Amino acid sequence: MDLIRQAYATKAREYVELFGSSDKVHADDLSLIEHYLSLRPGAVLDIGSGPGHLTEYLRTLNVDACGIDLVPQFIDHARNTYPDGRYELGSFRQLAVANGSVFGILAWYSLIHVPPEDLAGVLVELRRVTANGATLVIGFFDGDRLESFEHAVATAYYWPVDQLAAQLQDAGFIEIERLQRPGVNEPGRRPHAVLVARAT
Numbered sequence: 001m002d003l004i005r006q007a008y009a010t011k012a013r014e015y016v017e018l019f020g021s022s023d024k025v026h027a028d029d030l031s032l033i034e035h036y037l038s039l040r041p042g043a044v045l046d047i048g049s050g051p052g053h054l055t056e057y058l059r060t061l062n063v064d065a066c067g068i069d070l071v072p073q074f075i076d077h078a079r080n081t082y083p084d085g086r087y088e089l090g091s092f093r094q095l096a097v098a099n100g101s102v103f104g105i106l107a108w109y110s111l112i113h114v115p116p117e118d119l120a121g122v123l124v125e126l127r128r129v130t131a132n133g134a135t136l137v138i139g140f141f142d143g144d145r146l147e148s149f150e151h152a153v154a155t156a157y158y159w160p161v162d163q164l165a166a167q168l169q170d171a172g173f174i175e176i177e178r179l180q181r182p183g184v185n186e187p188g189r190r191p192h193a194v195l196v197a198r199a200t
């Protein structure tokens with residue numbers, strides 16, 4: 001965890017410039033996030049919120065959204081850029097949030113660095129804080145096999161969608177939608193997937 005924090009801290013400014021705006025997020029993804037996370041009342045956590053732009057996107061949709069990230073530079077940036085938003089320094093491995101108090105979670109490319117053997121524990125923590133019926137939206141790198149690769153910031157993992165959906169099910173989340181987009185149109189762009197699941 002310290003390695004991830006340090007890696008993102010070193011590259012925080014560059015990351016903000018490259019990715020820190022919701023107009024850099026595909027329109028289909030924004031629609032899906034809006035559809036699943038804005039239509040019901042209640043608190044939504046944007047875990048691993050990075051620059052905070054998707055927390056802000058949710059806030060502009062009248063969602064009671066809170067961004068949580070491990071990296072102080074990202075939290076400072078988000079608080080300065082979106083002063084009306086809520087951003088907290090913390091880890092999704094151990095959330096300072098009461099059991100069953102959250103109605104939605106966005107994990108947008110934030111679980112990509114979690115070593116596969118640790119993912120079950122993280123998902124149990126997410127299930128702990130979610131109310132029954134809450135919605136979880138995960139964006140990640142799609143892969144034919146579960147394997148690591150050297151991401152620009154730190155080691156990350158490709159997940160086959162079925163395999164991640166099975167892990168979600170083991171933690172008490174049932175898949176309700178998936179979206180997959182091949183990474184063919186831009187050089188260097190990797191296959192993308194989103195899983196939407198409901199806490200059962």
Ligand SMILES: C[S@@+](CC[C@H](N)C(=O)[O-])C[C@H]1O[C@@H](n2cnc3c(N)ncnc32)[C@H](O)[C@@H]1O
Nearest residue numbers: 008048049050069070071090091092108109110
């Ligand atoms: C690829 S970035 C995605 C950031 C943002 N969600 C976005 O879409 O641009 C991964 C983010 O996850 C955060 N992160 C990684 N491990 C974390 C943890 N254990 N708890 C909270 N945030 C974490 C990193 O600091 C980083 O901001």
